[in-house]
Amino acid sequence: MEFPAWIVDRVIARQGTLHPYSRFDARRTAFVVVDLQNYYTQPGYLGECAPARATFGKVNALASVLREAGGTVVWVQTCSDGADSFWSHHHAYMLTPERSARRLLELGRSHPGFQLAPDLDARPEDPRVVKRCYSALVPGSSTLDEVLKERGIETVLIGGTVTNVCCESTARDAMMMNYATVMVEDALSAVTTEEHVHSLNNWMLFFGDVLTVDEVGKRLRA
Helix, strand or coil: CCHHHHHHHHHHHHHCCCCCCCEEEEHHHEEECCCCCCHHHHEEEEEEECHHHCCCCCCCCCHHHHHCCEEEEEEECCCCCCCHHHHHHHHHHHHCHHHHHHHHHHCCCCCCCEEEECCCCCCCCCCCCEECCCCCCCCCCCEEEHHHHHHHCEEEEEEEHHHHHHHHHHHHHHHCCCCCEEEEEEEECCCCCCHHHHHHHHHHHHHEEEHHHHHHHHHEEE
């Protein structure tokens, strides 16, 4: 991704270089893939982010490279069961009653919308984590932090959808919990290009690095 000159200048002034990580120890690196479920990726669902489907190849490629190098791939899925209770403000005030009801239905664990999209190369050995709200790392949302710590993970690569919502929310919490955190630009998607770019620009300014799948691959060390 090519950043505007003013972003490049500010990032270099802050940290001395545009991209701070020259290498990743694969054994201590996790690719956290957020919400690539039918609900968010397939036509006809309330939460469809159509551009997500174009990222599946890149997501699968990075997952394969990281596994082969000894790293961890984690698939994160949102579940809406009980969300009208534990996330009552969101459902009562930020969604119309019709949209709330549909979200509760289509993201329920027993609904096909909860399942990962069929074109993803999710392996049996890959951990799966179920989250309750936008960030998988906010207290009470999921067991992601425990999964990462059990494996000695220090670097978190973020892919999935939507860039500026669940992906960025999870990434921000990861950074503030002291994980080296990278948004993988071509393994992410948003509803519009503008939202995707604006999110990554802001991320680069203050939170962590932005790299492509190929750039991550060149930095991985088995």
